[in-house]
Amino acid sequence: MLRGVPDLDALETLLCAPEIPDAATVQALWSDLSPEQQEDAAALALQQGHPRLALSWSASPWVRFPALLRLGEAQQARALLAQLSDSARRAVLEARASAQLREPQALTLAQAARSQARREGDAAALIAAATLLSELELAGGALMTALRSLAEGLKVAELTGAAADPHLLAVLAHVQARVGSPAKARQTAERALGRSLPRSPARVLALLALGRGDEARQEAQGGELAAVWWGWLEHLTE
Structure with missing residues (x-):
C-alpha cells in the first residue's frame, strides 16, 4: 500500500474506490509524486483495475505487460518479453499472451510455465x-485434467498458508457447476467474489458463476477488461 505521503494517500483512496475516479484529479496527484512513488502508484492502479492508467504511468515491463493483457492487447504485450528477466512469472505472462492470441502452443507454454x-x-x-x-x-x-490443475493450485495455497487465489476459485466454480455440483459451485463462487479485487478478471468470472451477468459486465467495463478473459466459458456450454 502507499500510505504515509498525503498525495499518495489521496491517490490510493481514489484508485481503490468502487467508482471510477476523475481522470484529471488522479493525474494531478500522480504528477506531484517522486519517480519511485509514481511507479508504486502505477502498480496499484493495475491491481485496482485501471490498466490504462497503469500503462500511462509506468515504464516497467512488469506493469505494462499485465496491463496490456487486461486490455486484450497480447501482441503489444509480447513485444515486451525481451525486457523481462527469465523466470516463472515471465513464462506465465508469455503463456497468457499466447492463449489470448489463440495460438496452438499456448497449452505447451502454460505447462512449461508450471x-x-x-x-x-x-x-x-x-x-x-x-x-x-x-x-x-x-x-x-x-474437464478432469483441468480439475487436477486447479487442485494443484489449491494445494499450493494450502501448503504456503495463503488464502486460495480468487481467480483460481472463480474458474473452479464454473467447472463445479458443469460437473453437476451447483451448491458447491455457488459456495466457491461466493468465496472467489469475496476475495476478488474490483474490476478484476476474478471478480467478473465469479459474478458470471453466480448468474449475475449485468454486474459482471459492469465490472468488466469498469476494469477495461477484454472478453478474452472469459472467452473459455463458451466451451463449458457446448
Missing part, C-alpha cells in the same frame, strides 16, 4: 500457471 514455477518454488507463479492451464484444458474438453 514446471518452471515448480522448479523455482514460486507459489504465486505456480497458482497463476495452474489457473491458466485449467482454462486451456477446459477449452480442449479435458
Whole structure:
C-alpha cells in the first residue's frame, strides 16, 4: 500500500474506490509524486483495475505487460518479453499472451510455465500457471485434467498458508457447476467474489458463476477488461 505521503494517500483512496475516479484529479496527484512513488502508484492502479492508467504511468515491463493483457492487447504485450528477466512469472505472462492470441502452443507454454514455477518454488507463479492451464484444458474438453490443475493450485495455497487465489476459485466454480455440483459451485463462487479485487478478471468470472451477468459486465467495463478473459466459458456450454 502507499500510505504515509498525503498525495499518495489521496491517490490510493481514489484508485481503490468502487467508482471510477476523475481522470484529471488522479493525474494531478500522480504528477506531484517522486519517480519511485509514481511507479508504486502505477502498480496499484493495475491491481485496482485501471490498466490504462497503469500503462500511462509506468515504464516497467512488469506493469505494462499485465496491463496490456487486461486490455486484450497480447501482441503489444509480447513485444515486451525481451525486457523481462527469465523466470516463472515471465513464462506465465508469455503463456497468457499466447492463449489470448489463440495460438496452438499456448497449452505447451502454460505447462512449461508450471514446471518452471515448480522448479523455482514460486507459489504465486505456480497458482497463476495452474489457473491458466485449467482454462486451456477446459477449452480442449479435458474437464478432469483441468480439475487436477486447479487442485494443484489449491494445494499450493494450502501448503504456503495463503488464502486460495480468487481467480483460481472463480474458474473452479464454473467447472463445479458443469460437473453437476451447483451448491458447491455457488459456495466457491461466493468465496472467489469475496476475495476478488474490483474490476478484476476474478471478480467478473465469479459474478458470471453466480448468474449475475449485468454486474459482471459492469465490472468488466469498469476494469477495461477484454472478453478474452472469459472467452473459455463458451466451451463449458457446448
